[in-house]
Amino acid sequence: MNRKKFNKFILPALLVAIATAVSFTFSNVSQASNSKSDNDDNTFIVGFDAEFPPYGYKDDNGEYVGFDLDLAQEVCNRRGWTLVKQPIDWDSKDMELNSGSIDCIWNGFTMNGREDDYTWSSAYVDNSQVVVVPTNSDIKELKDLAGKVVIVQADSSALAAFTGDDATDENKELCASFSELQQVSDYNSAFMSLESGSADAVVLDYGVANYQLKNRGDKFRLLEEKVSSEQYGIGFKKGNTKLRDEVQETLNEMLADGTFDKIAEDWDLSDSVCLGQEGADAVMQAENDAASSGSSSSSFGYIIIELLKGLLNTLAIFFLTLIFSLPLGLLVCAMRMAKNPILHWIARVYISILRGTPLMLQLLVVFFGPYYLFGVSLSNSFRFTAVIIGFVINYAAYFAEIFRAGIEGVPSGQWEAADVLGYSKSQTFFKIIFPQMVKRTLPPVTNEVITLVKDTSLAFALAYTEMFTIAKQVAAANSNIIPLFVAGIFYYIFNFVVEFVMGKIEKKMNYFE
Amino acid sequence: MSLLEINHLKKSFHGNEVLSDISLSVQEGEVLSILGPSGSGKSTLLRCATFLETMDYGTLSYDGEAATVNNASEPTKYADKDTIRKLKNNFGLVFQSFNLFPHYTVLKNLIDAPVSVQKRDKDEVTKEAIALLDKVGLSDKKDAYPDQLSGGQKQRVAIARALAMKPKMLFFDEPTSALDPEITAGILKVMRSLAEENMTMVIVTHEIGFAKNVSDRVIFMDGGVIVEEGTPAEVIDNPSNERTKAFLQKMDVK
Numbered sequence: 050m051n052r053k054k055f056n057k058f059i060l061p062a063l064l065v066a067i068a069t070a071v072s073f074t075f076s077n078v079s080q081a082s083n084s085k086s087d088n089d090d091n092t093f094i095v096g097f098d099a100e101f102p103p104y105g106y107k108d109d110n111g112e113y114v115g116f117d118l119d120l121a122q123e124v125c126n127r128r129g130w131t132l133v134k135q136p137i138d139w140d141s142k143d144m145e146l147n148s149g150s151i152d153c154i155w156n157g158f159t160m161n162g163r164e165d166d167y168t169w170s171s172a173y174v175d176n177s178q179v180v181v182v183p184t185n186s187d188i189k190e191l192k193d194l195a196g197k198v199v200i201v202q203a204d205s206s207a208l209a210a211f212t213g214d215d216a217t218d219e220n221k222e223l224c225a226s227f228s229e230l231q232q233v234s235d236y237n238s239a240f241m242s243l244e245s246g247s248a249d250a251v252v253l254d255y256g257v258a259n260y261q262l263k264n265r266g267d268k269f270r271l272l273e274e275k276v277s278s279e280q281y282g283i284g285f286k287k288g289n290t291k292l293r294d295e296v297q298e299t300l301n302e303m304l305a306d307g308t309f310d311k312i313a314e315d316w317d318l319s320d321s322v323c324l325g326q327e328g329a330d331a332v333m334q335a336e337n338d339a340a341s342s343g344s345s346s347s348s349f350g351y352i353i354i355e356l357l358k359g360l361l362n363t364l365a366i367f368f369l370t371l372i373f374s375l376p377l378g379l380l381v382c383a384m385r386m387a388k389n390p391i392l393h394w395i396a397r398v399y400i401s402i403l404r405g406t407p408l409m410l411q412l413l414v415v416f417f418g419p420y421y422l423f424g425v426s427l428s429n430s431f432r433f434t435a436v437i438i439g440f441v442i443n444y445a446a447y448f449a450e451i452f453r454a455g456i457e458g459v460p461s462g463q464w465e466a467a468d469v470l471g472y473s474k475s476q477t478f479f480k481i482i483f484p485q486m487v488k489r490t491l492p493p494v495t496n497e498v499i500t501l502v503k504d505t506s507l508a509f510a511l512a513y514t515e516m517f518t519i520a521k522q523v524a525a526a527n528s529n530i531i532p533l534f535v536a537g538i539f540y541y542i543f544n545f546v547v548e549f550v551m552g553k554i555e556k557k558m559n560y561f562e
Numbered sequence: 563m564s565l566l567e568i569n570h571l572k573k574s575f576h577g578n579e580v581l582s583d584i585s586l587s588v589q590e591g592e593v594l595s596i597l598g599p600s601g602s603g604k605s606t607l608l609r610c611a612t613f614l615e616t617m618d619y620g621t622l623s624y625d626g627e628a629a630t631v632n633n634a635s636e637p638t639k640y641a642d643k644d645t646i647r648k649l650k651n652n653f654g655l656v657f658q659s660f661n662l663f664p665h666y667t668v669l670k671n672l673i674d675a676p677v678s679v680q681k682r683d684k685d686e687v688t689k690e691a692i693a694l695l696d697k698v699g700l701s702d703k704k705d706a707y708p709d710q711l712s713g714g715q716k717q718r719v720a721i722a723r724a725l726a727m728k729p730k731m732l733f734f735d736e737p738t739s740a741l742d743p744e745i746t747a748g749i750l751k752v753m754r755s756l757a758e759e760n761m762t763m764v765i766v767t768h769e770i771g772f773a774k775n776v777s778d779r780v781i782f783m784d785g786g787v788i789v790e791e792g793t794p795a796e797v798i799d800n801p802s803n804e805r806t807k808a809f810l811q812k813m814d815v816k
Binding site: 460462463465466467468469470471472473476480481484485488560561562 | 613
């Protein structure tokens with residue numbers, strides 16, 4: 050295409066198109082949030098973490114079910130609303146709520162420590178933070194957790210109980226005695242880690258613990274000592290008291306006619322519910338009394354420092370992956386191009402599987418596979434190794450195919466000339482073909498390297514705290530999406546450097562055709 | 563003793579016989595030109611002689627040393643790798659498409675194989691290489707990269723690269739076919755001077771005039787067989803075979 054023409058006409062046209070699309074999207078969002086807060090579209094969108102039984106989860110039939118969802122359904126039935134069950138990424142719940150894409154968070158949602166962040170219903174469940182350990186563990190009481198690896202869910206009440214602003218001194222001390230306090234994104238991987246031996250204890254809500262113990266048989270047991278007690282409420286967007294009052298009114302009706310207790314019984318939660326009991330309305334009343342208060346505690350500097358810590362881990366994944374996957378890719382490529390049919394097919398199957406399945410799944414398989422396949426118990430330090438192995442074997446598959454294309458692109462006359470001059474096979478490859486292959490493969494390799502920068506964020510699947518995992522945690526802890534934007538800027542700068550360096554190398558290789 | 567000896571060579575590609583029962587010997591100092599229409603098998607013959615293709619039947623030897631361990635007209639069985647590798651020292655090959663190494667300078671193209679394959683002294687090889695570049699008229703281009711050269715210059719570098727290995731004989735596979743006619747002359751001049759120095763050469767070419775001029779012997783191939791063989795005067799000036807006559811007529815020689 051004529052470059053001048055591109056600049057003159059098409060570029061402005063593109064910009065206009067993008068600007069239109071952006072403004073359109075934003076206007077939709079604001080409209081949507083307006084209509085939802087007034088609730089005049091007759092839908093009631095409940096945001097929940099689909100991996101949080103028994104409050105909200107996906108059952109064996111693929112339906113979203115749970116105590117909280119049943120309550121929400123009953124409220125909707127009585128109010129004539131249509132219930133929309135919206136599973137959300139727990140770390141992104143504030144963005145979902147603030148943007149109006151959900152009407153409330155109703156999902157075993159702990160009020161303690163978050164009193165000022167949401168408009169709350171009355172507390173309806175009283176829950177405590179308890180400790181689950183493997184049955185055969187020698188941990189008997191809380192102090193035995195010293196020197197152990199303890200798992201909590203990211204941005205969970207258990208985490209808040211240890212590290213939150215309102216954490217008690219005993220709990221802070223207890224936490225300091227752990228060898229590590231690890232954050233995972235869901236309880237399934239928490240229990241997998243516990244089962245495989247890479248962690249020693251899980252701290253979680255009492256109701257959740259009971260549910261998990263019931264479903265996982267006698268492999269685990271509960272410590273008698275509790276870490277803390279807490280209450281669950283329904284969280285609405287700060288200031289949306291109209292919707293809160295409507296829901297609360299109906300809940301109170303349900304309590305009065307016994308429906309609430311009946312639903313609690315259905316979910317084995319009779320021991321935990323507290324709606325209508327003394328103290329259940331405390332938060333709601335405090336809020337109704339109080340004027341609004343600003344409580345943004347996170348400074349920009351804090352965000353940057355936290356993310357930079359994560360960036361070091363991101364860099365470690367990035368460089369180690371490149372260092373190992375490039376040579377491994379060359380090896381796989383050599384096998385793929387080998388005349389030996391066994392080597393050839395091993396490489397083909399390897400490439401096919403590694404390119405054909407999600408990297409996140411591969412990371413999980415590498416980390417948990419040794420235990421679930423061979424019963425090898427895993428140490429926690431294997432976590433980082435597993436991340437690197439997962440990334441290396443995945444990227445090697447892509448590099449192998451890029452290298453193959455590069456090698457096949459070198460004219461056959463180059464091999465023949467080297468052959469006639471008496472070069473050995475390895476001399477021919479490394480002296481003659483390899484440099485030409487490198488030049489040919491630089492643009493696609495640059496593509497992969499840039500993708501790798503962004504893919505490092507997938508390490509969160511193994512609870513490895515690289516930059517994006519931390520960004521999500523900081524964002525969730527402070528109900529603030531700025532950390533995510535800052536992470537985005539860091540990724541961009543990182544890739545800008547990658548592009549610059551690869552551009553330099555490409556230029557350097559320009560001395561030959 | 564003949565420098566190159568081929569007996570009863572047969573070669574097929576996917577059941578299609580390209581060479582049928584070719585026997586050929588080249589004496590030291592001899593210049594042999596191979597003529598023939600496209601598809602007559604002359605390039606395949608050259609590629610078999612230089613180990614770029616494997617022979618199906620027949621034997622091959624250089625300077626009395628056998629590259630094959632079977633008897634003539636039996637299926638070809640090659641000697642071990644080390645023997646073959648050693649025999650490759652006997653000859654050089656100049657390609658139609660030059661095949662210079664694009665990431666090496668002109669000088670490095672010449673000296674790399676002698677140093678890293680033949681393990682010769684680098685300073686000595688460099689001195690010889692510069693002399694060779696001088697001989698093909700390109701000593702001022704020693705630090706250039708191949709893509710900075712014209713086609714004719716590339717081919718002269720390719721000839722110098724082959725000579726730097728100190729081969730006993732040189733094969734040329736249509737060395738001027740990729741070049742413009744006015745550039746061809748420079749290449750032919752270099753080849754003529756090699757002939758004058760008694761370099762043993764086997765040349766597959768379409769340059770009938772040049773073949774007539776420089777060759778001691780000419781072979782005319784068609785349909786995978788040697789149709790006619792003799793001095794240039796016999797084959798080019800007085801061809802006895804009808805197919806040779808027809809070919810030369812088409813080439814506008816007769």
